[in-house]
Amino acid sequence: MESTINIKPSFVKKWFVIYTRPRWEKKVDRLLQEQGFESFCPVRNVENQWADRKKIVSLPLFTGYVFVKIDEREGYKIRYTLGVLNFINYMGKPAVVRDNEIEKLKHIMDTYNDVDVVSLTGVSKGDRVRISNGLFHNQEGEVIQIQGKHVLMSFDHLDCALVTRVPISNLTLTVNTQQHYV
Structure with missing residues (x-):
C-alpha cells in the first residue's frame, strides 16, 4: 500500500502593480499597509507655487499605480480595497515585478531627490x-x-x-x- 503525502504548494509573495483611482495612490498605499500588506508608492517632493505661497508637496512618481507584495491567493483582498481599480495585466495575468527591480527603485528614491518619470513620446532631434x-x-x-x-x-x-x-x-x-x- 502506497501512502501519498499531500504537499501544499508554497505560495511565494511577489510584487504586483495595481491601478488606483485618480489621486488615490497614497491613500491606497496607506490602506493596504493598514491591512498588513507590504506596499510601495514611490513619491517625489515637488515645490508648488500658488499666488500667495509656495509649498513642498509629495506626489506619486507613477500616477495611478501602487506596488503590492502578495501571494496570488490574496489578490481578491486587494481588489476589494477602497480606491483599487484592478491589477495591471500582462498576457491576461497580473503583471509581476521582480524583487530586485523594486529594490533598485527604492534605492533610487532614497538616493536622489529629483527623480521624475518622463514620456519621450517619440520626439527625436530634427523632428x-x-x-x-x-x-x-x-x-x-x-x-x-x-x-x-x-x-x-x-x-x-x-x-x-x-x-x-x-x-x-x-x-x-x-x-x-x-x-x-x-
Missing part, C-alpha cells in the same frame, strides 16, 4: 513639433536637442532663429522629417 501648451502655444519648430525632459527647439518662421527650452510634455509631433529605413 517638427508644435507646442500644445504654454508661452509659445501653437508655434511650430524643429527639435535641436533633447535635454532630459526638455527640448531645445528653434522657430524658423519668425524671421530670426529663436531658440527656446520647452518641456516634452508640451509638444506634439507634426510631421516627422527623419526617414527611417529598414
Whole structure:
C-alpha cells in the first residue's frame, strides 16, 4: 500500500502593480499597509507655487499605480480595497515585478531627490513639433536637442532663429522629417 503525502504548494509573495483611482495612490498605499500588506508608492517632493505661497508637496512618481507584495491567493483582498481599480495585466495575468527591480527603485528614491518619470513620446532631434501648451502655444519648430525632459527647439518662421527650452510634455509631433529605413 502506497501512502501519498499531500504537499501544499508554497505560495511565494511577489510584487504586483495595481491601478488606483485618480489621486488615490497614497491613500491606497496607506490602506493596504493598514491591512498588513507590504506596499510601495514611490513619491517625489515637488515645490508648488500658488499666488500667495509656495509649498513642498509629495506626489506619486507613477500616477495611478501602487506596488503590492502578495501571494496570488490574496489578490481578491486587494481588489476589494477602497480606491483599487484592478491589477495591471500582462498576457491576461497580473503583471509581476521582480524583487530586485523594486529594490533598485527604492534605492533610487532614497538616493536622489529629483527623480521624475518622463514620456519621450517619440520626439527625436530634427523632428517638427508644435507646442500644445504654454508661452509659445501653437508655434511650430524643429527639435535641436533633447535635454532630459526638455527640448531645445528653434522657430524658423519668425524671421530670426529663436531658440527656446520647452518641456516634452508640451509638444506634439507634426510631421516627422527623419526617414527611417529598414
